[in-house]
Amino acid sequence: MQILFVAAILLYMLSTAAYCAYLFLQHERLQQAGGALLTAGFVCQTAGLGWAFAASGHVPVNNLHETLSVAAWTLVAAFLALRAKFKLKILGVYTAPLAVFVLLAATQFPREPLQPENLLKGVWLTTHILATFLGDAAFVLAAGVGMLYLIQERNIKAKTRDFFFKRLPSLDLLDTTGYACIVTGFTLLTIGLITGMIYAKIIWGRFWQWDAKEVWSAVTWIFYAVLLHERLAVGWRGRRAAIMAIVGLGVLLFTFLGVNFLLSGHHGQFTQW
Amino acid sequence: MDKIVLIGLNHKTAPIEIRECLAFSESDACTALAGLCAEPSMDESILLSTCNRVELLFTAREIPAAIQAAKTFLAQQKQIPLADFEAALYLHQGEAAVRHLFRVAASLDSMVVGEPQILGQVKTAYRLATEQKSSGVILNRLLHRTFFVAKRIRTETGIGDHAVSISYAAIELGRKIFGSLEGKRVLLIGAGEMAELAVEHLIRNRVGQVVVANRTLERAMVLAAQYKGSAIRLEEVAEQLGRADIIISSTGSPEYVLRAPEVKAALRNRRNRPLFFIDIAVPRDIDPAINDINNAYVYDIDDLNTVIDTNIEDRRREAVKAERIIDEAVIQFRQWFEGLEVVPTIKALHAKIRSAAQAEMEKTFQQLAHLNAEDRKAIERMMESTVNKVLHDPTHYLRSNGCRGDRSVSLDVARKLFKLDE
Numbered sequence: 001m002q003i004l005f006v007a008a009i010l011l012y013m014l015s016t017a018a019y020c021a022y023l024f025l026q027h028e029r030l031q032q033a034g035g036a037l038l039t040a041g042f043v044c045q046t047a048g049l050g051w052a053f054a055a056s057g058h059v060p061v062n063n064l065h066e067t068l069s070v071a072a073w074t075l076v077a078a079f080l081a082l083r084a085k086f087k088l089k090i091l092g093v094y095t096a097p098l099a100v101f102v103l104l105a106a107t108q109f110p111r112e113p114l115q116p117e118n119l120l121k122g123v124w125l126t127t128h129i130l131a132t133f134l135g136d137a138a139f140v141l142a143a144g145v146g147m148l149y150l151i152q153e154r155n156i157k158a159k160t161r162d163f164f165f166k167r168l169p170s171l172d173l174l175d176t177t178g179y180a181c182i183v184t185g186f187t188l189l190t191i192g193l194i195t196g197m198i199y200a201k202i203i204w205g206r207f208w209q210w211d212a213k214e215v216w217s218a219v220t221w222i223f224y225a226v227l228l229h230e231r232l233a234v235g236w237r238g239r240r241a242a243i244m245a246i247v248g249l250g251v252l253l254f255t256f257l258g259v260n261f262l263l264s265g266h267h268g269q270f271t272q273w
Numbered sequence: 274m275d276k277i278v279l280i281g282l283n284h285k286t287a288p289i290e291i292r293e294c295l296a297f298s299e300s301d302a303c304t305a306l307a308g309l310c311a312e313p314s315m316d317e318s319i320l321l322s323t324c325n326r327v328e329l330l331f332t333a334r335e336i337p338a339a340i341q342a343a344k345t346f347l348a349q350q351k352q353i354p355l356a357d358f359e360a361a362l363y364l365h366q367g368e369a370a371v372r373h374l375f376r377v378a379a380s381l382d383s384m385v386v387g388e389p390q391i392l393g394q395v396k397t398a399y400r401l402a403t404e405q406k407s408s409g410v411i412l413n414r415l416l417h418r419t420f421f422v423a424k425r426i427r428t429e430t431g432i433g434d435h436a437v438s439i440s441y442a443a444i445e446l447g448r449k450i451f452g453s454l455e456g457k458r459v460l461l462i463g464a465g466e467m468a469e470l471a472v473e474h475l476i477r478n479r480v481g482q483v484v485v486a487n488r489t490l491e492r493a494m495v496l497a498a499q500y501k502g503s504a505i506r507l508e509e510v511a512e513q514l515g516r517a518d519i520i521i522s523s524t525g526s527p528e529y530v531l532r533a534p535e536v537k538a539a540l541r542n543r544r545n546r547p548l549f550f551i552d553i554a555v556p557r558d559i560d561p562a563i564n565d566i567n568n569a570y571v572y573d574i575d576d577l578n579t580v581i582d583t584n585i586e587d588r589r590r591e592a593v594k595a596e597r598i599i600d601e602a603v604i605q606f607r608q609w610f611e612g613l614e615v616v617p618t619i620k621a622l623h624a625k626i627r628s629a630a631q632a633e634m635e636k637t638f639q640q641l642a643h644l645n646a647e648d649r650k651a652i653e654r655m656m657e658s659t660v661n662k663v664l665h666d667p668t669h670y671l672r673s674n675g676c677r678g679d680r681s682v683s684l685d686v687a688r689k690l691f692k693l694d695e
Contacts, residue, residue: 156449157564159576161583170452171547235544238568 002111004048005069009107011041012076012100019092023167031089035080038096042076049073059129064271068106070133071256072099078137078184086177090167094144124202128195135188136252139224142181143249146242149174153239175237178245186224193217212263216255223251274610276336277411279370280343280362281321281328284384287361295351295358297322299401305350306405312346314339317409319416321377321398323391325384330374332411340364371415371606375599378423380432387432387588392423410685414609422602429598431591435584440471442580443551443572444478447519450549450570456481460517462510463487463524464496467553471521472500484517486510488524514539514548521551522558530558536569551577612694613684619668621693630660 018034021027049070052060060066079095082088152168155161168174196217197207208214227244230236236244260271282291297305302320309318309331318331329347333339344362348355365373376382378395399416402408408416427433435445447454458481461472472483483502486509487493493504505513507530514520514536524530531550540548545568552559552573564571572580611617634656638649671680671687688694 152449156446156570159572159579161580165449170448171450172452234541235546237545238547240567 004044008041008045009103011037016096016100019096023093034092045073059126061270065106065109065111067270068102072102074133074137075099078141088177124195124199128192128199131188132192135185135192138181138185139252142178142245145174145178146245149242189221211266212259213267216259220251220255223248274367276333277370278333279330279365279373282361283326291358294353295327302401306407310407312342314342317412318407319398319402319412323394368603372603374419375422375602378419379426379595381592381595386592410681418606426595426598430594432588432595435587439467439577440474442577443471444474447549450547454478454480457518458516459483460513460520461485462522465523468521468523484513511535515542519549523553524558529560532560533562536563537566613681615671618684618687619671622691625691626660630656
């Protein structure tokens with residue numbers, strides 16, 4: 001299992017190298033190699049996580065090490081799905097190093113869970129965890145696409161034709177992709193929140209108990225809900241949508257990690273080390 | 274290889290006044306080629322004439338005589354004194370001629386490096402030559418190599434990438450904004466050659482409806498009919514912004530035709546779908562402040578020219594790669610050409626037949642194990658003399674001047690007949 005984890009990191013690193021080379025040299029093969037290496041790493045990591053899941057019967061998110069590796073895994077999963085749908089090859093330059101970074105961060109924390117929890121079993125909870133993580137991953141990608149949008153928009157507005165002008169796709173593609181990421185992320189987050197509430201009702205007898213994590217999850221949800229509403233109602237697109245996607249990432253990160261470190265509440269074991 | 278000669282002039286050596294006097298139309302070129310066929314000092318010839326160059330490519334039987342003949346031929350055909358243009362002529366021979374032709378076809382020698390038309394023009398010149406049967410083995414091979422090299426350069430280097438004209442630059446930018454231009458609506462304000470050219474390019478990129486606005490409705494209607502679009506008055510332009518995606522403006526108006534507040538309102542109405550303004554007018558039609566509005570992009574003529582300049586710079590860099598490909602191709606062509614010499618062909622022919630005989634003999638010996646050393650010697654001798662007899666006449670034919678006229682034809686046939694080039 002450990003070997004699979006290490007193999008995944010190495011493959012993600014190679015993928016990062018291939019994507020960086022692609023950024024500079026623009027050879028189609030490099031991009032394909034980057035995608036293939038990332039997929040290979042993903043397969044390794046999936047096998048490792050599947051093993052852990054089969055052994056314990058729950059998604060391995062019992063300490064910070066596990067949580068971060070699942071986060072990296074969902075990020076790569078979301079990117080591979082996005083790659084199949086949109087022609088946004090260059091985004092690998094953002095995803096692959098990010099996955100490496102998160103996994104390397106994970107290695108800094110002990111692997112053994114502090115307390116084996118029985119709390120984490122059951123179909124509601126599995127759905128809750130997977131949907132929330134995947135939704136978050138989609139938002140992370142949306143922020144990445146937003147950054148690319150801002151770079152390209154600045155190029156076109158300032159009429160500079162620097163390094164990135166040629167390498168980045170059209171504004172329209174970036175905008176559409178970012179929007180698709182946010183719609184997907186929002187849908188998954190909604191599913192994650194609903195299943196989480198159902199689970200809370202089963203375990204604690206209440207749907208909602210104003211726990212810090214719950215409140216901040218609701219804040220995140222509302223943030224993206226407003227973003228989507230404004231886009232559909234008044235056409236918040238382009239630059240503003242891109243900036244909001246990046247701001248959204250900040251809110252998301254605070255909910256994901258900040259709440260656990262700075263505030264108290266349940267979901268605590270999630271980031272223990 | 275020295276007998277391949279190229280003589281000509283181009284935009285670098287001759288001014289337009291001389292080039293237009295020397296330009297050959299297709300029918301001119303046909304009669305000229307027929308005349309060249311009759312020229313005793315030349316074997317094969319091709320005449321390339323475009324607005325930027327006139328070049329005569331030929332293989333010479335007697336080089337100095339042929340060069341002189343070519344010069345007088347150009348002067349006579351166009352009935353201008355040779356002295357008027359002789360100074361502008363350049364002369365390339367052998368490898369230099371081959372390299373020059375490759376560079377021309379690959380558009381490295383063009384006024385706008387990387388422009389795509391020249392390859393088509395070289396192809397036309399070659400077609401005329403084959404129709405008049407003025408090209409032969411050497412030039413056929415050379416031209417086929419030329420097309421191959423030009424194509425390879427186009428696919429392997431970025432020499433043809435990036436726009437180098439105003440309308441192409443506008444389209445390239447449009448693609449960076451909209452992704453695909455398909456179905457995007459175009460609003461043309463005013464008229465003018467450059468603006469109309471840009472609209473035509475856009476139509477070729479399958480844009481949607483075209484709306485034409487003009488100070489006089491009549492003029493607008495004429496243009497609209499041409500683009501199968503609709504015509505509006507200049508006063509209705511602001512209203513149209515809700516529907517158009519690409520606005521090309523080229524009016525003679527001394528003031529801005531569109532200002533920031535109008536565009537801001539229009540963007541609200543169109544829910545911020547992007548607007549791309551191309552301002553070709555001087556003085557400008559589109560308020561530059563519009564570029565500061567989100568989802569509105571304004572490029573004026575200077576911006577487009579800057580785009581073109583940087584693109585030309587990029588092409589120059591790609592041209593270095595192209596030169597390398599050409600160097601390789603010149604070497605390959607020289608190898609083929611040298612193969613057309615008598616001795617290498619005869620050597621290759623002998624080697625081929627001998628190795629086939631040797632291989633067959635060894636196969637037979639394996640099956641006939643009972644033969645003793647003397648039997649084997651006898652069979653080997655028999656095989657050797659058969660090979661020599663078979664090769665005697667073709668060798669003699671290729672060596673002697675028995676093949677009348679152009680020996681390279683016979684050599685080429687021999688190489689093809691026995692597949693010696695593989």
